[in-house]
Amino acid sequence: METKNINLVVFDEEENFNKTKELLGYEGATIKRFYCVQSLIQMKEVINQLDDDDIIFLVIHVFGTTKNLKGIVKFKNSGILDEYPKLSYMYISEGNKQDDIQKLMIDNRISVEQVFKYHEVLDEIRNRRKIPLTKKELLGTSNILNYNTSELNNYKDDFKFDYAIITALEEDEMEKILPIIEREGKIDNSKHLVEFGHIKGYKSKKVIYASQQATGMIDAAILSTELLQYRPKYLIMAGVLGGKPKKTNIGDVVIATKTFTIDKGKIDDLGFHPEIESSSNENACITSIRREKQEITNFLRAEDKTRNSKIKIHFGPIGCVRQVIDLEDYFKDSISTTDRKAIALEMESYAVSRSCELVNNGQTKALIIKSVMDNTQDKDDDGKSYASWSSAMFVKYILKNDII
Known part of the structure; x- marks a missing residue:
């Protein structure tokens, strides 16, 4: 220019x-x-x-x-x-x-x-x-609704968003995020419902948000790339995951310091030889959150009116897999052997982090904030709603209190 x-x-x-x-x-x-x-x-x-x-x-x-x-x-x-x-x-x-x-x-x-x-x-x-x-x-008060996807390529630099928020699921995960956002409009997109607005009570904190059509890394990468064209400072993934058995409880919040996959590699007569893909999430905003860990924990416990809350916050690597896991000892045998510090696993986070590394010259920071809905064995859906809530409340706190 x-x-x-x-x-x-x-x-x-x-x-x-x-x-x-x-x-x-x-x-x-x-x-x-x-x-x-x-x-x-x-x-x-x-x-x-x-x-x-x-x-x-x-x-x-x-x-x-x-x-x-x-x-x-x-x-x-x-x-x-x-x-x-x-x-x-x-x-x-x-x-x-x-x-x-x-x-x-x-x-x-x-x-x-x-x-x-x-x-x-x-x-x-x-x-x-x-x-x-x-x-x-x-x-100007340009209305993004007037632009279709191809026209947005000419106008996307006009729209400044501090945050983009993505979830793998509309039900529970995005449903718990919506109450913290004041909706202003939507972007013409026939595949994804992409909306924008601001954090309630904070008009200058602009946010664009959407949920995936299906779970998994491919859909996560596609939707992340769509949202990254608007150049947000942060791309936040909220929602639920499986926690490490005996180390995490339902509702605990996990912030990824690293994401990695375990099922890429080579198969020959000697068996499977894994090729680990990983993406680091460590940055200044993670440090900011670490410093506020106790205050955030106190907030989450005080906000929980449904039980005597014992929510904890964990920082650590998250394994990313392509299957729903309901198998005893899977975490110990397949995740901990890849990274002994791994604290959780799910199906999307590596794609989100990797998209942020490759798009916009890596200027957007990926922040994975997911809560434990189960411990990867004896699964049921009772914990999903509660975990979605604690993840959303964590996002609410850090955005409203200028932690990032």
Whole structure:
């Protein structure tokens, strides 16, 4: 994308803005015009000056001492994103403190986002990893319902979603997710019911969501790829799974640190030789959740009005298989022998994680949050509804409390 037509708005203190703006580009050459803002009122004044076809992009300087993240906190409290939820933006900082800033975001319970150096801003835009909007796009109320799937390829950059949520099942799994979302509309899709909206009570937290037509990795990969075209920050899979016998109980929540398969390989006269596929899910958001483990546990137990809840939260690898397992000792013989730390198994998570690795240059983080409905033996469906509920409540907590 040409950057010379972009109006670059910098959320910064005036003194620092005047000293450093040339690190971002040159007005009239690589940038059309610079603006400095420190409040929603100033932001509105800038936007009012622009024509409908003028292009706008925002960068936020992490000003103040690194320790207090003053620039981020002030921006978060400015109301700019509430007023302009579609606005494209990046955090920027001088020096080499980007990693330290992201760690402080976790410590201060601020949604973790990448912090860029000044010189990286234009490269991100040129390579379309960051997409500026026109004033008309920023202020417009375009209805996605008007676009069919092929037309969306031309417009998908307009729609900014923080989260995508996927479930393998509509019944129980998606049914328990729906109450936490305020629906705004749907996308024209003849195969999947793909809807969008925001987290109830949090209008700026945009979410797109859908359930699979059938269980399994193929359907999970196809639906994940469909949702990833809207470039969400996180792709969350909620729902149910089988827990490790004697280590998990019905309703316990499992967060995947890794997903892996066990049935790919080669068969010859000597038997089956497995080829393990795996995908790592460890990232900063998992660390954020670990730090809130006790608070989330307390919330889940307090919300459970049906029983004296003893829900626990587990972090660990999840095995992904292509069969429904109802067999004593299967976990010990087939899953634990592949990864001794494995805590659960199910049928979709590897496909979701792998899709996030391959689509959008890996920028979307996969987060698998599933709850135990059985222990892979003596199966029945009594635990499915309860496990779906605890998984959905976990998702509700981390989204409403800015854990990710």
